[in-house]
Amino acid sequence: AIAWFGTWEQGLAEAKRLDLPILLHSAAPRCGGVPGMW
């Protein structure tokens, strides 16, 4: 699957270091208030 950086801070630092564009897609790790499903 896609290898995601988990935080904006880490992802931005990586993008600047490698001079690569950023694909950003936030998501909430819960479904109906319960963890384990997007």
Added chain:
Amino acid sequence: MVTASRSFVCVRPKSFEDWDESELLLSIFSGRTGRLENTVFTILDAEGEKQLTRSGRSPKWISEDADEFAALLNELAEEHVRPTKAKARQRSLPTIKGLKLAMNVAACDSMPLVLAVGRDEKATKKLSDRLAPLAWSDELIGRFRWVSLAGTEELSEVKGLPAEPGLYVVQTDAYGITCELLSQAKPTAKEKALSEALRAGLQAFDPPRTRRRGMHVREGERKGYSWEHATGHSERVPFTGKKG
């Protein structure tokens, strides 16, 4: 499309888990409601300042289907990626912040979770740096979720995890609450031993059957599980970016 995504740094902040991130996401997209949505999507330049596509809640807002989106990614990569420069540098380990959140995310993605646990910050960085080339190798890229921990304090909060530094590959339960240890290596292990532990963990991982949302929620509620976001916000408690 996954292949096309490799030319980008893919970032998946967890909605409502960090105030500063929530403000950033809100500045990228707030829709008509003026509050942070559950999901936000866009593509930005390497400085994180200029949007290369319009923003929305998902890629569906800018592309009809996966093929069209992959073509767009390839087009943007041609315009914005200087291949020799980027390829020459090793990518970093793509981690999730904190064990509890990482276990939840691994459960959401139905993937094995790798814990890189060092005695302190320095040891953790060394271990993470040795793992990074493996995480981005053709064989293992996109096969795990990763978390690095400086110190063993968080390990004691999860039953079944050794309370000492090391590399641990685990499979969480469906809710990311408990986990089973699949394989491990010493914190000072070299690339060969780390690679063997990762492969063994991947082989031992038993992909859970796909669950229906209703069943997942009902069973989770019955077990008393709930997820409270770190900022205290959600769709029901809107984040509008104003403190106080």
